[in-house]
Amino acid sequence: MRNRNEIQIRDPFVLPVPEEGVYYLYGTTDRNAWSGPGTGFDVYRSSDLERWEGPFPAFRPEEGFWANENFWAPEVHVWRGRYYMFASFKAEGQRRGTQILSAADPLGPFRPVTDRPLTPPDWECLDGTLYADRQGNPWIVFCREWLQVTDGEMYAMRLTEDLTEQAGEPFKLFSATEAPWVRSTTYEMPGREAVYGYVTDGPFLFSTAEGELWMLWSSHGDEGYAMGIAKSASGEIQGPWIQEEEPFFRRDGGHGMLFADLNGQLTLALHCPNRTPDERPIFYPVRAEGETLMLSEEAYRTISYSGG
Known part of the structure; x- marks a missing residue:
């Protein structure tokens, strides 16, 4: 067993499984995710979000797998009775992209459902996430990386029911x-010459109690890596998307997601601080207040102290 603060992880994603009374924690688990060969993804299991069993090897690339570096940001979603992992990969001479893997169990082993990413092959893409619209159609929402386009972009693309092919063109x-x-x-x-630009990272879509469609996503703000909220004016994935003026989480942490804990409390998961090798999974209750979500100032103080 490991305490939460002993787990180095970026881009944490929590999958609650109420029938088991446990949570599964996925994320970027290579020691240095930017250099060296990609190892794979580990998963942890807990009943209280503090003490974790593992790591268990959720994904290890088999011989012939196309990617060998930048194994980033796995998310695991339940779709049509199976577990699907959306994760980003890259190889020498090939663009980064989000590929979909599947397994019959949250612990894996996860295996690719296609031999290549579903994101456009000539784009640098990352951080794909699953979204099901009101008609039950699956979509992938993903980032086109700022390193390629300077001003990072967010896209959506409809998928086939079995998540193996695109069912429409990506739109911004x-x-x-x-x-x-x-x-x-x-x-x-x-x-190399320094590259300057604006980041889009980590989209996570959710519906509010009033049925509105919102998105958490990450970039850099005045106090470092941060998360903002965008809202679909139409309530549909097509938008238009309206950005909140101020970030939801503003200080040296991000790539977050929301989940309901086993008691029904809406909870934010993110990594903090943003520097390697100090990043840790952080969980905080959030509440709806007016037209936005709120995180307490006490939580910020705790994050500031624990982050060093």
Whole structure:
């Protein structure tokens, strides 16, 4: 067993399984996710969000798997009675993309449902997530990376029922700079010119109690890596998407998602702080207040102290 604060993980995604009385925790678990060969993804299991069994190997690439680096941000969704993992991968000389894997059990093993990502092959894409519209049709919502387009973009694309093919063309939901809180960032690599731009990361879609469609997503703000909320004015994936003026989570942490804990409490999962190797999974209750979600100032103080 491991305590939560002993688990190094980025982009945490929690899958509650009420019939088992447990949570499964997935995320980017390679020690350094930006360099070196990709190992795979681990999963942890807990009944209280604090003490975790594992890690268990949820995914390990088999011989012939196309990608060998940047194994990022796995999410696991239940779809038509099976567990589907959406995760980002890259290989030397090939664009980064989101691929879908499946398993009969939350622990895996997860195996690809196609031999290549479903995101456009000539785009640098990442952080795909599953969304089911009001008619029950599946969509992938994903980011087109700022390193390719400077002003990062968010896209949606309809999928076939079995999640193996695209059922429509990708269409743009918004760009990073449409959110007033977003600030530029710079990426530097040895021997290369620094790259400047605006990040889109980690979309997570959810419906409010009033039936509105909202999205959590991450970028950089005044206090570092942060998360904002976008709202669909139509209530449909097509939008138009309206950005909140201020970030929902503003300080040195992000790539979050929401889940209902086993007592029904709406809970935010994110990694914090944003620096490697110190990132840890953080869970905080959130509440609806007016037209937005709120995180308490006490939570911010705790995050600030625990993040060092």
